[in-house]
Amino acid sequence: MALATGTAVGNQPLPPQAIAGFHTRTIECIVYDYLYDELVKGELICNVNAPGRAVSMMSSGRAQRLPHAEPVGEPTYGSLLRVGKSWRFGRAFACTRMRAQTLTCANRLAHGWVFDVRGRVRLF
Numbered sequence: 001m002a003l004a005t006g007t008a009v010g011n012q013p014l015p016p017q018a019i020a021g022f023h024t025r026t027i028e029c030i031v032y033d034y035l036y037d038e039l040v041k042g043e044l045i046c047n048v049n050a051p052g053r054a055v056s057m058m059s060s061g062r063a064q065r066l067p068h069a070e071p072v073g074e075p076t077y078g079s080l081l082r083v084g085k086s087w088r089f090g091r092a093f094a095c096t097r098m099r100a101q102t103l104t105c106a107n108r109l110a111h112g113w114v115f116d117v118r119g120r121v122r123l124f
Helices: none
Strands: 017-023 027-036 039-048 054-058 064-066 086-089 093-099 102-107 112-115 121-123
Touching: 027 102, 039 093, 039 102, 039 112, 054 102, 054 112, 064 121
Parallel strands: none
Antiparallel strands: 017 027, 027 039, 039 054, 054 064, 086 093, 093 102, 102 112, 112 121
């Protein structure tokens, strides 16, 4: 369930707005909304404090790497996701932190990623 934060002007969508998210000690994950011709689409972006370690996915479709993303610095957006806990954004996204440095996120079609202890990411 994504919420619209404005309306598009002509064919140009408004800039994405952060509407939900969480962080761990080293990873920041934020849901952004995009409004295209009155259709709201949410995108989850997770970024590690290292160059080229960002990933994104829509609520349906495959996850992708964002190789040119800048590091986030110290993650602060949203609440802290503790070990053994899960975070959900409606039925669109679910993330679970299993061990101190392992984070798994998936969309409703079961596509997503796993960040390992060293901040490396594996897409599935």
